[in-house]
Structures are given as C-alpha cells and as structure tokens.
Amino acid sequence: xxxxxxxxxxxxxxxxxxxxxxxxxxxxxxxxxxxxxxxxxxxxxxxxxxxxxxxxxxxxxxxxxxxxxxxxxxxxxxxxxxxxxxxxxxxxxxxxxxxxxxxxxxxxxxxxxxxxxxxxxxxxx
Numbered sequence: 001x002x003x004x005x006x007x008x009x010x011x012x013x014x015x016x017x018x019x020x021x022x023x024x025x026x027x028x029x030x031x032x033x034x035x036x037x038x039x040x041x042x043x044x045x046x047x048x049x050x051x052x053x054x055x056x057x058x059x060x061x062x063x064x065x066x067x068x069x070x071x072x073x074x075x076x077x078x079x080x081x082x083x084x085x086x087x088x089x090x091x092x093x094x095x096x097x098x099x100x101x102x103x104x105x106x107x108x109x110x111x112x113x114x115x116x117x118x119x120x121x122x123x124x125x
Contacts, residue, residue: 003105004062008051014062019105019115021045021061023079023098034089035072036081038098042074043111050103061100069098 001019002012023040045060052058060071060079068087073080081098083089092098102108109115117125 001105001109003050003108004057004101004103005048005050007101008057014064014101017101017105019102019109020064021100021102021108023100025092025094025096025098026078027094028089028092029080030089033082034087035083036069036089036092038071038079038081039077040079040100041077043076044108045071045074045079045100045102046104046107046111047074048102048104048107059103061102064099064101066098071100 002017003019006012007014007017021040021044023038025036026039027037029035029037049060050057060074063069063071063081068083068085069081070084071079072082116123
C-alpha cells in the first residue's frame with residue numbers, strides 16, 4: 001500500500017500511497033486553535049506516530065489536499081484536527097469528508113474487514 005512513513009524515508013512519494021482512510025467531520029471546536037473532530041481515531045489510523053525524526057513531522061497521518069490541517073490527537077474512535085494557520089474552520093462543514101494517508105498502512109488496513117477501490121473520486125470495486 002505504502003504510507004506516510006514509507007514516503008518520508010524515500011521508498012515512495014505520497015502520491016504513490018494506495019491506502020487512505022475517508023474520515024467524516026463530525027464536529028467543530030471554535031476555539032484557539034480551531035479544531036475539527038473526525039470519525040477516524042486510533043482504530044482507523046493506528047497510534048503509530050510515524051516518522052517523527054523527519055521534517056518535524058508530528059501527526060497521525062497526512063490529510064490529502066489540505067496542508068493547512070494536521071491531526072493532533074487520537075482517541076479510540078475520533079481524531080482531532082487543527083489548522084496550522086488562521087484557516088476558517090467553517091470551510092470544512094460538518095458532514096464533509098477528509099481523505100487521510102495513514103502513517104502505517106498495515107495497521108490501518110488490519111482494522112477494516114473490507115476495502116473500496118477508488119479511481120479519482122469514483123468507487124470502482
């Protein structure tokens with residue numbers, strides 16, 4: 001599958017990572033720093049902190065297409081996402097989804113009984 005760790009150590013690029021987790025935004029915390037609550041926690045993303053020794057990385061996965069967002073905390077079933085700048089969190093409405101490349105795809109994949117195969121934005125299998 002590849003994953004964030006493999007990308008950071010040079011085995012692949014993030015664009016080569018085949019396994020992602022689709023998380024739904026379930027709530028907002030409108031405080032400083034502003035935070036989003038997603039329905040992907042440790043059981044979906046694993047508690048593997050990934051390549052902390054590379055590029056000052058400190059997250060539980062990379063949110064595809066949103067470099068301004070960072071996963072800052074995980075509990076069993078939810079994750080907390082913070083903005084790394086002054087982004088207005090209402091830009092991410094409750095019910096919208098974020099695609100996350102996990103730090104360790106093997107652990108994430110083991111938590112799901114089945115997978116969807118997507119091409120672009122379309123489920124093909």
